[in-house]
Amino acid sequence: MPYKITEKVRLNPVTWKLVLEAPLIARQAKAGQFVIIKIDEKAERIPLTINDNDPQKNTITIIFQEAGATTRRLGCLKAGDVLTDILGPLGKETDFGKAGRVVLVAGGVGIAEILPVAKYAKREGNYVLTIIGSRTKDLLILEEELKRYSDKLIVTTDDGSYGVKGLVVSPLKEAMASEKLDLCYCVGPDIMMKAVSETTKPCGLKTLVSLDANMVDATGMCGTCRVTVGGKTRFVCVDGPEFDGHLVEWDLFLKRQKRFIEEEKRAAEYFESHHKDCIYKR
C-alpha cells in the first residue's frame, strides 16, 4: 500500500514538513517514536521522528532537513506523490512522566524532534524550559509551536542574528546555576548532544538524548545502529532512540556515525547529477 503525501510545507530553505497518510501509524504513534521511510524501489530506508499524528485524519507529520541523497530526494516530492514504504511506529516511547522541572535542549532539525517531547512533558504536568539553537535566524523553525508547550523558551543563534548569541550550552549552564532542574532532554547534532551531556554530567542532572544512528531495518535485525551505552552494546532502533546521555560512549558513537561518509558524498553527487529536473522543480 503506497503512502500519500497530503501536505508539504517549507519551514526554512532546507527543512520541510510532510504530512503523510499512514492510518495504522497515526493510531499508535507516541512521543519519542519514529518511522522508517523508503521513497521508492531504489531508495534507502531512513529513520525520521514522528512529529505529530492525527488518528482522525489518518496522518502523521514528519519534519526533515535535507542532508544527503535521501532527504534531498524527499525534498523533491510534492503533495499528492506517494512513498512506497513507511514502517512504524518504531523505538521506545518517551516515558519520563512527571519528572518535575524539565529542560529541553534542541538544535537544528532536532528542534522538530523535540516538539512531540515538549507536548508530552507539558501534558504530564512538568515545568518546561526549552532552549533551542540555530546557526542563524533564517534557519530557526517551530519557535511559536514550542512556545505553546514551554513555560519558558530561550533561543540561541550562532551568529547572534536572533535571541542569545552563541551555543545552547551557555543558557543551559545559566539555568542549571540559577534554578533546580530535574531532567534534561536533548536532541540535535551529535556534537551538541555530546556537549550537553558533558555539561550536565558533573552536577548529575539526568540527561536523555535521542540518537540518530544510521539504520537499515530498524527492527533489531541487523545491528548497524549499535552503540555502546554504559559498557553494553545496545541497538538504537529497538533499545532507543532515547538513552542516558551520561552513559553513551560518545567518541565511539561519533566515529561510527561517519562510517559511510564517503558513500554518502558519492550518493549526494549521484543524486545531484541524476535528479537535476527535480531540484529545480521545487
Added chain:
Amino acid sequence: MNTQDPKIRIRNFEEVALGLTAEEAVKEARRCLNCKKAACVAGCPVEIDIPAFIQYVAKSEFEKALAKIREKNFLPAVCGRVCPQEDQCEKVCVLNKKHMPVSIGDLERFVADQGAGRPETVDRRPKTAGKNGTKVAVIGSGPSGITCAGELAKMGYDVTIFESLHKPGGVLTYGIPEFRLPKKIVGMDIDFVRSAGVKIEPNFLVGKTRTIDDLRSDGFKAFFIGIGAGLPYFLGIDGEILNGIYSANEFLTRTNLMKSYLFPGYDTPIRVGKTVGVIGAGNVAMDSARCALRLGAETVYIIYRRTEKEMPARFDEIHRAKEEGIKFELLTHAVKFTGDEKGWIKEAVLMRNELGSPDVSGRRRPVPIRGSEFTMKLDTVVCAIGQGPNPLLPRTIPELKLNEDGNIVVDKTHMTSIKGVFAGGDIVTGAATVISAMGAGRKAAAAIDAWLKVCVVCGLIALFSQTANAETIYLKSGEKVTGKIVARSARSTMIQDESGAYQSYSADEIREIKKVDVPAEAVPQAVPAVNTSGPESYLLESPGGKIKMALPIPWEKVDVSKEKREPDNIGTFVIRDKELKPVFVLNIYGIYNLEYEGKNTTELKKVFLQKLSTALKEKEEKDINRKRVSEEYFEMLGGPCVAVGYTKSDGKAKFIKETYCIKGAMLYHFIFMAVDKEAFDREWPVVERSFKTIEIQDVAK
C-alpha cells in the same frame, strides 16, 4: 549441473548454478526406480511424493510434475535450490547405497522453473476450498509463514501475512543472495501463494504497528508466529563496535534486500575493503564471503574454529566457495579487533585451536592453543556466528512462554502457551533450514484448522421444552404430545414437540388441544437426549432421536473440576467460551453459576436473565426479536460462537440462524461443544445454512 565459470561469476550477482536442460532432466528422472516404499519421501520434511513427480518428469509431463510437488510444497523453486538434499531425500534414496542418488533437488528445481514466467492459468492455482471467512493472521513472511498461510488459504481461511520488511520472503529475500536464489524466483513462488488468496501486508511490525491483541480485536481468530531468528549474535570481544565490522544480517540485508551492489544506482551503501574476514562456516558465512568477493574484495577468509568436517554449510556451498577462491582459516578463532584512529578495523588478533572432547552437539570442542595468537590485517569483518530470536514481538506478549534462549515454546501441535497462537520455524527451533521451517508451517496450519473447528463451530441445537404458551395435543389413541403448535389447518396440525421434532397429526387423530402452563421443574423428561458415550466424545442425538452423532470433545482442554455440577446425561450443559472455559452450567432447572476468570458469574446470569425477561416483555408487545436476544446471549458468553439453528422438514435438517433462542417462557437449551464439522455435514444433510460469528466481548461487562 552446469555452473557459471568461477572466474567470471565472482564479478557478478547472477545465478551460479544454471539448472538442468529438459533433456538432462528426463534422463536423470529415468534413473529413478519408482520404489514402492519410497525412502526419499520419508526423508522429505514436507513429504513430497517424490517418485510420482519424477515419473512425470520422465514422461516429459512437467506441468503435472509441478502440480504434484505443489500439493505439498509451496516453494519448489526455492527448495530445489537451497534445501540440503544430501542430508534429506537424496541421503536415503536407495541409489545412494551406490553413492549415486537421484538428483532430486535438481529435478525439483527444473520442474519449478518450468512454471516460471508463464502466466498463471486458472487451473494451476492452488485448489482452495470455499471461503469460510474465518480470519487467521500469519506473522512473518519467511518460509514457515508463507507455507502456513498457503495451506490455510487452501482450506478456505481468510489469511493475512504481516511482514515488517518492505518485501516478503524472510531470509529468502533479505538473506540468501541473488546468485544462489534469484529474487525473481522467490517472487514467483510467493505469487503462487498469493494466488491462493493470501494477502500480504508489508511494513507491518507486529508488536509495534499493531499488537496481537489489537489484531484479535480486528477479528483474527488464530495466529501463526513465524518471525524467524532475526537477532544477530556478536562475538562479545573487544573492538566489535569498530567501523567495517558487520553482522552477517546487516551485510546480507544491505546486499540482497537493499541491493547495495548496485550503489549508487540504489541508495543504500555498503563498504567492503580489500581483505575481508568472515567469522563462522555455516550457509550464512559462505553467502557473506561470496557476496564480499562480488562486492570487490580481493581476499576473503572464512575464519572457523573447528575443521572442515564440522562446517555446518551445505556441501555444495562450501565447494563453490572454494572454487571461487575463498580461503579457509580453520581451527582458528578471533580474540579481538583493533582499529585506527578514525575507528575503522585494522586487524584482528586470532588464535589457533585444537579439537578436544565432543560437546553436546556431538562435535568435538575447539580448545585454544596457548600462545598461538597471531594477527591478520583485515579491512572488513563479517560476523556470521549465528542468529537468535528477536525479542521485539515476544516482549509485547508477557504470557508467551519462551525457553532460556528466548525461543517460543510450543506443544506437539505447534500451539504456544497462549490458546490460538501458534508458532513455528526458526523462532521455535533456532536457526535451522528452509524446509524445516516449511514443515513447521504446514503442521501448524493443520493444527490451526483443527483448533478453529473445535472452537468456532459450536453446534447449537434448540431443544424444545415446556413453554408458557405450549399446548398439549391429546390424541384419540390416548397418547399426548406437548409442544408448540407451529401450523394448523382444517385438515391437520403440526406441533414441535419437547425434543424439537415436528410431528403432524390429522384432524381425525386429535381428540383435543389444550393450552398448558407447566412449571419447568415439572418436566424433566423434556430434557434432550445427550449421553456421554465415552471419554472422547459426547453423543448427541437429533431432536427426534433418529440421528445420533458422536462429537469429539478435546477433554484435555476441558477442566470440569471447577464445575459445581458434572455434565450429566439428563441434559445439563456446560456453556463454554471459545477457550472452552466453562461459563454457565445450564439445564432445564436453571442456570448455574461458575467462577469465570475469577469473577463469579452471578452477575452474568443476572444480566442474562434481565435481557431474557425484557425480550419476553417485548414479545408480548410486538413479535419478539428473537435474533437479537440470541445474539446478546452469545455476546455474553464471549465468542466467537457460531450458532446453528435448525428446523426439520422433509426429513432433512434445515439450518437457519433464527431458530435458536427463546420461545415462550423457557429458555431453549443450547449445546455448545466441539463439533467435527465434516461429521456434522455428513450426518446432517444440509439444505440451507448460515453461520453467524459474534465477536468476543468483555464477558464481565
